[in-house]
Amino acid sequence: MKLIKLASITKKLCIGALGAFLLIFLPFHMGMNFCILRDDGGEWYRNVCHFMGTNYIVKVFEVILLACVLLHIVVTIIVTIENYKARPVRYAVPNKSKTGSGSKYMAVTGGILLVFLIIHFVDFYFAKVGLVEGKYVVKTEKVEQAFQEKAMKMQQGQLKDEDLQELQAQYMAIQTMSQDKVSKDRKYFVNLSKEEVQKYCGKEFKEYEPDFYNMAKLKFQSPLYVLIYLLAFIALAIHLYHGVASIFQTFGLNVKKYTKAIDCFALIYAIVIPLGFALVPLFVFLTK
Numbered sequence: 001m002k003l004i005k006l007a008s009i010t011k012k013l014c015i016g017a018l019g020a021f022l023l024i025f026l027p028f029h030m031g032m033n034f035c036i037l038r039d040d041g042g043e044w045y046r047n048v049c050h051f052m053g054t055n056y057i058v059k060v061f062e063v064i065l066l067a068c069v070l071l072h073i074v075v076t077i078i079v080t081i082e083n084y085k086a087r088p089v090r091y092a093v094p095n096k097s098k099t100g101s102g103s104k105y106m107a108v109t110g111g112i113l114l115v116f117l118i119i120h121f122v123d124f125y126f127a128k129v130g131l132v133e134g135k136y137v138v139k140t141e142k143v144e145q146a147f148q149e150k151a152m153k154m155q156q157g158q159l160k161d162e163d164l165q166e167l168q169a170q171y172m173a174i175q176t177m178s179q180d181k182v183s184k185d186r187k188y189f190v191n192l193s194k195e196e197v198q199k200y201c202g203k204e205f206k207e208y209e210p211d212f213y214n215m216a217k218l219k220f221q222s223p224l225y226v227l228i229y230l231l232a233f234i235a236l237a238i239h240l241y242h243g244v245a246s247i248f249q250t251f252g253l254n255v256k257k258y259t260k261a262i263d264c265f266a267l268i269y270a271i272v273i274p275l276g277f278a279l280v281p282l283f284v285f286l287t288k
Helices: 002-037 045-056 055-086 098-129 140-155 160-176 194-201 212-219 223-251 256-286
Strands: 138-139 188-192
Touching: 002 045, 002 055, 002 212, 002 223, 002 256, 045 055, 045 212, 055 098, 098 212, 098 223, 138 140, 138 194, 140 160, 140 188, 140 194, 160 194, 188 194, 188 212, 212 256, 223 256
Parallel strands: none
Antiparallel strands: 138 188
16 A cells, blocks of 8 residues: 555656646747747747757757656546546535645646647647658758759769759749748748749758748638637646646645745746747737
């Protein structure tokens, strides 16, 4: 029995520790999203995404973060099932304590957030790792370098007829490219499909990245998509309010004299973070 109790406590500590780690990450992710609001054609946001996608330390952190999210979900589900099995008969008098009341909503809001994360991952993270096709961005400098290298080979007679035809087709395609495919600072070709990457950059060109800026703006022009995000952020607010307070309780930090301060911090965090996330899709939708 002691071993079982210890395992239960360990699981709750694990949930609390993982939750605390995720609480630190959320403000960072929110701040990154704010770059979308700048009227710079996505320059800041693309630079941030490029750094996040190429820095090896960030890549390692990304794997750790993903593992923490999955572990937080799995352990929470296990604890919820174990608690239900331990008390299959509900109380005749409902629990009116604050913690009990908040806990009732954690499973529901957690389920909503899980569905939202699946949608969010399919739309963005899966595009990043190549599991689904999205929109892509390439540096014009990289395209010019690749083109010049092929032009040099052409002058030296090293290109096959089919390669020469491809180079000529690429040149004509770039000359007639729509201006909405070029960023404001003209440093990038943007909002490209896989076929357009090959058309403008060549079939062997591989130095392209997901264009998360245009992908996000396109998604947030849909009323249904914005509604899904807003509902998810409402669920996040409820989840965070109870979750933040629960972390202090799990680690025995809910000293009576600090109860009001903890509640105040939980309330502020649960309002500011979801509201900050909600500003981006609302702004994009209202200014489309």
